[in-house]
Amino acid sequence: MTNKETIMRIKLFVLAALTLTVAGCDREGNRQGPLEGGVQAGYVMSSVEDAERMTVFDYDYYTMLTSGPYVYLPEIAADFFNPSIDYGNRNGAQYRWDWNSGDPFVDIWFDAYSAIRHACLGIESIGGMDKSGFDEDEMERLDKCLGVFYFTKAYFGLRLLNYYCPIYNSGNKEKYGIVLIDSSDDDTDTFGGRSSVEKSYAWVKDNAEKAAGYLAAFEGKAGSEELTIDVVRAFQARLALEMGNYNEAISLSMALVESNKYPLCENQTDMDSMWVNDSGKECILQLPANERDLQSNDPGYVGYKPSKGHYTPDWIVNKWVAKDLYASSDLRFATWFKKVKITVSLGTASGIVIMDKFPGNPALSASKTAHLSKIKPFRIAEQYLIAAEAFARKGGADVIACAYLDKLLEKRNPNHASLSLTGSELMEYIKDERAREFIGEGFRWNDLKRWGEGMQRPNPQLAAIIHTGGSNGPALSLSVAPSDHRWVAPIPVDELVSNPQIRDQQNPGY
Numbered sequence: 251m252t253n254k255e256t257i258m259r260i261k262l263f264v265l266a267a268l269t270l271t272v273a274g275c276d277r278e279g280n281r282q283g284p285l286e287g288g289v290q291a292g293y294v295m296s297s298v299e300d301a302e303r304m305t306v307f308d309y310d311y312y313t314m315l316t317s318g319p320y321v322y323l324p325e326i327a328a329d330f331f332n333p334s335i336d337y338g339n340r341n342g343a344q345y346r347w348d349w350n351s352g353d354p355f356v357d358i359w360f361d362a363y364s365a366i367r368h369a370c371l372g373i374e375s376i377g378g379m380d381k382s383g384f385d386e387d388e389m390e391r392l393d394k395c396l397g398v399f400y401f402t403k404a405y406f407g408l409r410l411l412n413y414y415c416p417i418y419n420s421g422n423k424e425k426y427g428i429v430l431i432d433s434s435d436d437d438t439d440t441f442g443g444r445s446s447v448e449k450s451y452a453w454v455k456d457n458a459e460k461a462a463g464y465l466a467a468f469e470g471k472a473g474s475e476e477l478t479i480d481v482v483r484a485f486q487a488r489l490a491l492e493m494g495n496y497n498e499a500i501s502l503s504m505a506l507v508e509s510n511k512y513p514l515c516e517n518q519t520d521m522d523s524m525w526v527n528d529s530g531k532e533c534i535l536q537l538p539a540n541e542r543d544l545q546s547n548d549p550g551y552v553g554y555k556p557s558k559g560h561y562t563p564d565w566i567v568n569k570w571v572a573k574d575l576y577a578s579s580d581l582r583f584a585t586w587f588k589k590v591k592i593t594v595s596l597g598t599a600s601g602i603v604i605m606d607k608f609p610g611n612p613a614l615s616a617s618k619t620a621h622l623s624k625i626k627p628f629r630i631a632e633q634y635l636i637a638a639e640a641f642a643r644k645g646g647a648d649v650i651a652c653a654y655l656d657k658l659l660e661k662r663n664p665n666h667a668s669l670s671l672t673g674s675e676l677m678e679y680i681k682d683e684r685a686r687e688f689i690g691e692g693f694r695w696n697d698l699k700r701w702g703e704g705m706q707r708p709n710p711q712l713a714a715i716i717h718t719g720g721s722n723g724p725a726l727s728l729s730v731a732p733s734d735h736r737w738v739a740p741i742p743v744d745e746l747v748s749n750p751q752i753r754d755q756q757n758p759g760y
Contacts, residue, residue: 295375298388301395304372308402311365313537315358315406316627316692318545323356324695326549330571330685332710332726333717334553335594337564341549346725351740351760356413359742362406363431369402371434390467397464398477401485404457408489411454412696413739414757415447418493423448426755443751451493458486472512473530475538480506484534484628487636492700499640503633506534507654512630514661521585525623528611534628541615541622547690548608548621556618560593563604566715567689570708572603575686579665582686592715599715607690631687634658639680648672655683662687704732735759 295301314320319341325331327344342348349355376392376399384392407428416422427450429442445453462482470480487502506512512532515521523529530536550564567587576583586607591600610621634654641651652669659666671679684697698705707728710716718726730736740760746753 295379298384298391298395301372301376301379301392304368304375305395305398307368308365308372308398309537310543311361311368311402311406312627313539313543313625314545315361315365315409316537317547317625319549320356320358321547321692322549322690324692325690326565327355328694328698329705329707330567330689330694331551331565332568333722334563334566334592335596335715335717336562337550337717340564342722346721347728347730347736348721349736349740351743351746351756354742355736355739357742358409358413359745362410363429365406366403366431367434369399370432372396372399374434393464394468394477397461397468397482400457400464401461401477401482404454404461404489405485407450407454407457408485408492411447411450412699414741415450416738417700417702418447418451426757427451429749429752444755451489455486455489455493458482458489462486470511470534473533473536475536477535480509480511481535481628484633487633491636491640494643496640496644499636500644503637503640506630506633507637507657514630514658515581516661518581518584521581525585525607526609526611527613528624532630533626534630534633535626537625537627539614539622539624541620544614544622544625546608546610546621547623547625551605551607551690552609552619552621553604554619558593560598561590561604562593566592566711567603567605568708569711571605571689572711575682577663577665580663580686582662586689594715596714599712602711602715605690626691631658635680635684635687638683639677642676642680648676651676651680655680658687659683699737702732704734705730 295304323341323344326341327347331345333342333345343353344355373396376396379392381389381392410428411418415427416425424446426444427447428444430445430450430453461477462479465477465479465482468476468478470478474481483502483506487499487506490496490499490502512534515524515531520529520531524531524533528536551567553561553563555562572587576587586605587603588606589601589603591598592602592604608621608623610618611623614620614624615622634657638651638654638658641647641654648671652671656666656668659669669676669679681697681701684693688694688697705728707726710726716726735758738757741752741756746756
C-alpha cells in the first residue's frame with residue numbers, strides 16, 4: 251500500500267469511528283493545523299471557517315473516488331480493452347468478471363459510506379451552531395457548505411446504487427437498494443437493513459434537491475474547482491436519465507447546454523489543452539489537484555518505458571475501437587489515441603493503436619509515466635448526450651435528438667454531416683457516441699448495465715500480442731447476458747459480518 255493510500259485509509263477509519271480531526275486547509279490542500287479537540291459526533295462548530303474546513307474532506311473524497319481504480323476498473327470489465335501478453339494479471343479478475351464478496355469488482359462500499367457519514371456529521375454540526383451573530387456573508391458561506399454536504403450524500407448514494415443494486419425500472423423497485431444513512435450516530439447496532447431500489451433513488455433525489463437549494467446562489471463557470479448549482483443540475487440530469495424521467499432530464503440538460511457557459515472545444519489545440527494541460531474548457535467541474543493526492547486513470551493503457559524507449563502496455567484497445575468506432579477526422583481520436591510499435595516478450599508489432607487519453611499534466615508531475623491529470627467528473631458533452639438520449643427515449647422527438655447530437659459532433663468532427671436517424675438506429679448511434687466520448691472515464695460498464703442489452707466483447711487488434719492463456723482465453727470473447735447476476739456487484743463480506751442488519755441481504759448469486 252502506498253503512503254497516500256495509507257493516509258486515506260487512516261482518514262476513513264477515523265471517520266468510520268466518528269472521531270474526526272479536521273485539518274484546516276485551503277482549497278489547494280495546504281494543511282493549516284487541526285481544529286482543537288477534533289470533531290466528533292455531536293460536536294458543535296463555532297465558526298464558518300470550521301464548516302469550510304470540513305468541506306475539504308468532501309473534496310478529498312471526490313478526488314479519491316472519481317479517479318484511479320474507481321474509473322478504470324469499470325472500463326476494463328467492459329468491451330473496450332484486451333490484456334497484452336505481458337500484463338501480469340493486473341486487474342485480470344475484473345476483465346474476466348471473476349469477482350466475489352471477498353474479492354470485489356470495485357471496492358467502493360466502505361469509502362462511499364464514509365463520505366456519506368462525514369457529510370451527515372457536517373450537516374449536524376452546522377445545525378447545532380449558534381448563528382445569532384452571523385452576517386449575511388457568513389450565512390451564505392454556510393449555505394455553500396451545506397450544499398457540499400448534501401451533494402456528497404446524493405453523489406455517493408448514486409455511485410452505490412450503480413454498483414450494488416439493479417437498474418431503476420418498474421420490475422426492480424422493490425428489490426434491495428442501499429442502506430440509507432441520515433445520521434452520523436449510525437453504527438452497526440442501529441443500522442437499518444437495505445432499503446428498496448425505489449426508496450434509495452428517492453433518497454438520492456431528495457439530497458440532490460437540497461444541495462440545489464443551498465447552492466442556488468453559486469453560479470457555475472467553465473473549469474470550476476468547487477461545487478456550483480450547475481454541477482448539481484448536471485448530476486440531476488444524469489440521475490433523471492437513469493430513472494427514466496426523460497422530461498426532467500431534457501429540461502436540466504438543455505438549460506446547461508443553452509447557457510453557453512461551457513463552449514465545446516473548437517479545434518485540436520483546444521482538445522489538447524483540455525486533456526494535457528487541464529484548461530478546464532468544457533468542464534462543469536474539474537477538481538483541484540496536486541501530485542500528492544491524485545490517482546492516475548491510466549492502469550497501463552500506454553505503458554511507455556523511457557529507459558528502453560518503447561511501449562509495453564497492459565491494456566490495448568480492441569479492434570472495434572481502433573478501426574471502427576471513430577471517423578478518421580474525429581478530433582477525439584487524434585487527441586486520445588496514437589499508433590505505435592508495441593514491444594512484448596514475444597517480439598514487436600507495429601501500427602498498434604493505444605489510448606493516451608490521460609497523458610498527464612506536466613504542471614502536476616514531471617514524470618512522463620505518472621499520467622496525473624485533474625479529474626473531470628462533469629463535462630458539458632455529457633449533457634448533449636443526455637438530452638439526445640432522453641429525446642430519443644421519450645418518443646416523437648427524434649429530430650430534436652439528432653439536433654443535439656449534431657451540435658456536439660460538428661465540434662468533434664470537422665467533416666460531420668447532419669444526422670437524420672430514427673428509432674432503434676438513432677439509439678444505437680447514441681450508444682456508440684457515448685462510447686466515443688467517454689471511453690476510459692468509467693461510464694461504460696454502467697451504461698451497458700442500464701441499457702439492459704448485455705455485453706459481447708469483440709475481437710482484439712492483433713491476437714499475437716494479447717494474453718490468451720488460461721481463463722483469459724474465454725474472456726477475449728466474453729458474452730454476458732443482461733440477466734447475469736454479476737451486473738450487480740456483491741456486498742463486501744466484511745460488511746455482512748459487521749452489520750447484522752444486512753447479513754441476509756447479499757445480492758443474488760454470491
